[in-house]
Amino acid sequence: MAPHAERPSMQDVVLDEDDAGTPAPAPDLRATGAALVGWGRGHVLRALAATTVLVALVLTVLVGLPRWSLAHERRVLTAPTELPGAIRPLEGPPAVAWTTRGPWSPRAVLAGDTVVVYASDVEDGAAAGLDLVTGAVRWRATLPGGPLGTLRRCLAVDPAPAEAAAVVCLTEPDRSAVRTEPVAGPVVVLDAVDGRVLDQRDARGTVAGAVVVGRDLVLPLADESGVVVERADARTGAPVWRTQVLDPPVTVPPQRVVLREADGALLVATGGTSLVLAEATGRAVQVVDRGNRPRDHVGLLHDGSVLVGAYGTAGSALMIRTTVYEPDGRERFTTRGTLSEPRVSDRPEERLYAWSSLPGSPFGGRVRAVSRLTGEEQWQSPGPSAGVLLELDGVAVLHGAGFEVGVDVDDGEQLWRRQVTLTSSDQPFTDGSHVIVARVEPGRGTVLEALGVRDGRTAWEVLLTPGVTRVEQLGTHLVGIGPRLVVALR
Structure with a gap:
């Protein structure tokens, strides 16, 4: 008879009849701490290295992240817009990015990522360079005065690949002045980043205006030698060309x-x-x-x-x-009629706009769209208008008689009509989707209002900082300006 196999011994098993979890033993913190201390004593160099890495990581996050964010914002704010002449897109009413106190009659010009604020009054030489992003003062300078009956004007100069942006400041005629002193005014060139004087010279005649072409400065000079136009390197004054427009003894006041x-x-x-x-x-x-x-x-x-x-x-x-x-x-x-073109257009090659206010004409007071190539009339405005402002998204925005009117750019059909009065800027601004109007409301202040290009409805409205009397466009940005006040809007 075969022997019986050995049976396994019986074991007592505790049953969890109420399905309650067995609590895990609490960790012994003292033991854990002692273990870490013991490990640290035995591995001092490793502990120091780990601590150093952890501190470096924290500092990198705390210091590097804001720098990266600031650099990213700077790249965005200095990049060009897709639509020439437009400001950066605004999804809502702009907020105040920064505010600075300026001279009594401030003007501003954008050079690279520096906003140069200066006094238009030649008796006040105050000038300062501000960071476009933060508004921090980068430098301050005192500009030389100018002849009687002139105003100061500063213009941004395009930099060469290895150069920083520059600003050239000069004096030009005050068009409202009774007379302008016929003397050569100073021309000062500043580094826009640090305010260093790169060059200072006297103009070769009485300056009657100025434009910057690339890295060059073009000046019309009007005095007893007639009228001359010269183009020279803005930074050094080295001449490029010089053209005599009027020969002496014919003279013209610089204001003309x-x-x-x-x-x-x-x-x-x-x-x-x-x-x-x-x-x-x-x-x-x-x-x-x-x-x-x-x-x-x-x-x-x-x-x-x-x-x-x-x-x-x-x-x-x-x-x-x-x-x-x-x-x-x-x-x-x-x-x-008198021809003009919109300041901003997404179809600039197609048409011009003619207008006449002369009495007796059946077309007086109406805008006509004509082909830019042939002059053939395409349509007439449905009502009185004085010209065209913008041409965007298939809509031409006309103005006149206190109204702005949106019409279909292809056939002139009126799409919307809005009353706009007491504007604080010569022309409205646009971000490609809105017509942005600055207006002064008595007892309230300066208001910025955005109208939809397609329907003319108010998209948003904002009351600007007290003291702002006008709004200007600097590159792709808006700034509010008032006596001793410059406000960046973003």
Whole structure:
């Protein structure tokens, strides 16, 4: 008979009849701490290294993160917008990014990521460079004074690849002054980052205006030697070219000299003779003599095309007709009215806008859209308007008689109409989606209001800082300005 296999011994098992968890023993903190201390004593170098790494990591986060955030914001704020002439997109009412106290009559110019605030009054030489992002003062300087009847103006100069941005400050005629002292004013060039004086010189005549072309400064000079236009390196004053516009003994007060710049062309108007100069060489491309027709006018489009308007009669009605010339002087077309183009447009190559307020004309007070290439009329505004402001998203925004009107850009059909009064800026601003208007309300202050381009409805409205009397555009940003006050809006 086979032997029986050995049976396993029986074991007592505790049953958990109420399904209650067995509590785990509490950790012995003293033992754990003692173990760590013991490990640290035995591994001093490892403990110090771990502590150093942990502290370095914390410092990197605390110091590096704000720096990275600031650098990122700086890149965003200094990047160009997709729509030339527009400000950065605003999803809601802008807030005050920073505020600074300035001179009594402040002006501002943006050079790189520095906002240069200076006094327009030549008797006040105060100037300061502020960080665009934070508003921190980078430098302060005192600018030299200027001749009687002039105002100070500063312009940003494009830098070379290895250079910082620069600002050139000079004096130009106060157009409202009774007279301007016919002396050469100072030209000062400052490094926009640290405020160092890069160059200081006297202009080679009485400055009648100024424009910056790349790294060069173009000045019309009007005095006893006639009228001369010169282009020179803004930083050093080294001449590029010099063109005589009027020969002596013919002289013109500096207040009557006007300088305009467009794509590759310069317009110099002296009250009698107007010249269009090639920007690169200073060569006269077109000469318009208005000596016997002082009311005729000459203008310049953004693409360098020249506008010449001449008054005449049609039957018993007074009429103005404008001729458009190519930049090289060839005539393109002639149409009735005064021609203009929108300050900001997403379709700038398609049309121009004509307008006339002369009595007796059946089209007086209405805007006409005409082809930029042929002058053929495309449509007329549904009501009285004085010109075009913006052209965005298929809508042309017209203005006049205290109203802004949105019309379909293809057929002129009215889409919306809004009353806008007491504006504190010459033209509204846009971020590509809104028409942004600054207006002054008595007893309340300056208000910034955004209207939808497509429907004209108020998207948002904000009351600006007390003391702000006007709003200006610096690059792609808005700033509020008042006596001794500059406010960055973002």
